[in-house]
Amino acid sequence: MRRAAVFLALLLCLLWTGAQALEAKMSSSEKEVEELQRENTDLLARVTASENKSTALEARLSSSEKEVEELQRENADRPQVAFSTGLTDAGSVGPFKTDITLKFSKVFTNIGQAYSPTTGIFTAPVRGVYYFRINAWEDSGQTWTGVELFHNDQRKMRFNDYNDGGGYVSASNVILLQLEKGDVVYIVLIGNYSIYDDSYNRTIFSGFLLYAL
Incomplete structure (x- = not known):
């Protein structure tokens, strides 16, 4: 009877220790997940900012191309003497x-x-x-x-x-x-x-x- 109680105590101790270890691992994993989420959020923000800059640059380039075309048309129409x-x-x-x-x-x-x-x-x-x-x-x-x-x-x-x-x-x-x-x-x-x-x-x-x- 005493052996069974000791065995049961040891088993409970092991289960508790395992649960603590598992909880620690889960906590660490949650922190890693949170860190990855923050990194992904930062990366997404940087990608979005780059896309916005790219869009702005494309708009400026398109505007410049239109200005060049307009100047070329004006020069073509302007008499050369x-x-x-x-x-x-x-x-x-x-x-x-x-x-x-x-x-x-x-x-x-x-x-x-x-x-x-x-x-x-x-x-x-x-x-x-x-x-x-x-x-x-x-x-x-x-x-x-x-x-x-x-x-x-x-x-x-x-x-x-x-x-x-x-x-x-x-x-x-x-x-x-x-x-x-x-x-x-x-x-x-x-x-x-x-x-x-x-x-x-x-x-x-x-x-x-x-x-x-």
Whole structure:
């Protein structure tokens, strides 16, 4: 009888110990589960934040692509006008008794084909603000050189210089003009003046459209 009681006591002790161990393991497992849940929650939050950033970046990229497409359409619709020309490779031109329109025959650039080397006249293809630059050169002694820039039949600019000895003289100027479609701009050599150009392209007439109106 005493043996049975001792055995029963030992059995109860073992069961209690096992239950305690099992409870400890369950508690540890619950903590591990809670830790994993927290990690999963943090990971989910980070993934969500990354997805939000990705969505925002995609939206910005889509917006930028639309802006680029819009700018490309605007540039495609915007008239492209620019020219740059040299006078001649033959040396001196003039002097003549009367004013003459200079024909800048060496065409370096003529985007839009608004400048005519046959006539020396630039014709505005659209209404807008245009930039023009002229450089004049002369290397003959005791000689005047000078030109005038005309807008239609109105003189808008004149400059000249006198070569009183050896060497050369040069002069240049710039003007901005608001032109209507079909307006013309050209360079006139002043009567009894001369001008010089050669393969070094010393005398240049250039212009371009700043913006259409």
